Amino acid sequence: xxxxxxxxxxxxxxxxxxxxxxxxxxxxxxxxxxxxxxxxxxxxxxxxxxxxxxxxxxxxxxxxxxxxxxxxxxxxxxxxxxxxxxxxxxxxxxxxxxxxxxxxxxxxxxxxxxxxxxxxxxxxxxxxxxxxxxxxxxxxxxxxxxxxxxxxxxxxxxxxxxxxxxxxxxxxxxxxxxxxxxxxxxxxxxxxxxxxxxxxxxxxxxxxxxxxxxxxxxxxxxxxxxxxxxxxxxxxxx
Numbered sequence: 033x034x035x036x037x038x039x040x041x042x043x044x045x046x047x048x049x050x051x052x053x054x055x056x057x058x059x060x061x062x063x064x065x066x067x068x069x070x071x072x073x074x075x076x077x078x079x080x081x082x083x084x085x086x087x088x089x090x091x092x093x094x095x096x097x098x099x100x101x102x103x104x105x106x107x108x109x110x111x112x113x114x115x116x117x118x119x120x121x122x123x124x125x126x127x128x129x130x131x132x133x134x135x136x137x138x139x140x141x142x143x144x145x146x147x148x149x150x151x152x153x154x155x156x157x158x159x160x161x162x163x164x165x166x167x168x169x170x171x172x173x174x175x176x177x178x179x180x181x182x183x184x185x186x187x188x189x190x191x192x193x194x195x196x197x198x199x200x201x202x203x204x205x206x207x208x209x210x211x212x213x214x215x216x217x218x219x220x221x222x223x224x225x226x227x228x229x230x231x232x233x234x235x236x237x238x239x240x241x242x243x244x245x246x247x248x249x250x251x252x253x254x255x256x257x258x259x260x261x262x263x264x265x266x267x268x269x270x
Contacts, residue, residue: 036194038235039175043082043198045232046171052164059160060206063153070153071207077157078203079196085161086176086192091185104243107180111240114173118233127169174236181243 047056063070093106117123145152145159161168175195179188241247 035178035181035191038239039178039191039194040198042171042175042178042232043195044201045229046168046195046199047202052168056202057206060203063156064207066148066153067150069150071203073150074153074157074160075200075203075207077154078161079157079193079200081158081161082172082175082196082199083189083192085172086179086195087185087189089176090180090188093180094185104181107177108240108244110180111174111177111236112244113240114170114177115233115236115238115240117170118229118236124170170236171232174232177236177240 047053060071060074063074067073093102117127145155161172172195175192178195179191181191
């Protein structure tokens with residue numbers, strides 16, 4: 033359950049981002065003007081793109097014969113890398129430059145879409161993730177790394193779904209009811225985003241190191257030795 037909560041939090045922080053937050057209300061407002069269901073459809077498109085990307089990468093690992101341990105180790109290394117990108121401004125700038133081409137290509141395709149229809153909003157949502165890739169890439173990559181820790185594709189899919197729910201939460205809140213309140217608190221949200229970025233980087237790096245060196249098994253064994261019997265029986269029951 034902790035991984036699902038962490039995935040949701042990563043999804044929420046993906047859009048509470050200094051380079052996404054200022055334009056997000058405009059994007060959501062245009063979606064709402066196109067249709068009353070526009071924000072929900074846009075969120076669905078963006079969520080689908082994230083889930084498909086995360087599950088596809090994990091499935092590719094299984095398809096080429098990698099074991100669960102191999103995929104978990106690779107995911108741990110990626111998580112450490114994305115943690116360092118969030119922590120170190122120089123790494124973050126390099127990542128932004130590396131993904132600028134993808135963002136530019138997606139942006140040109142986005143301009144060609146008629147977003148006055150629900151179909152256009154759905155396609156726009158699919159492309160917005162790529163347009164914002166220089167900013168959202170580290171948290172998205174961290175979520176994919178979390179998904180790679182799953183023992184099955186179903187578990188990996190569930191983790192990516194929770195990440196997508198985090199992304200959708202802010203879009204839906206902006207689109208339906210909380211737009212004015214969030215607009216008034218943009219400065220506060222930017223400060224939260226700026227503070228949360230290095231914190232998320234530290235968490236990604238720490239979790240990645242723990243998974244790579246299998247410290248979580250040591251911690252689990254330590255806890256099992258010290259848990260009272262009633263709590264141990266309860267944890268096994270669930």
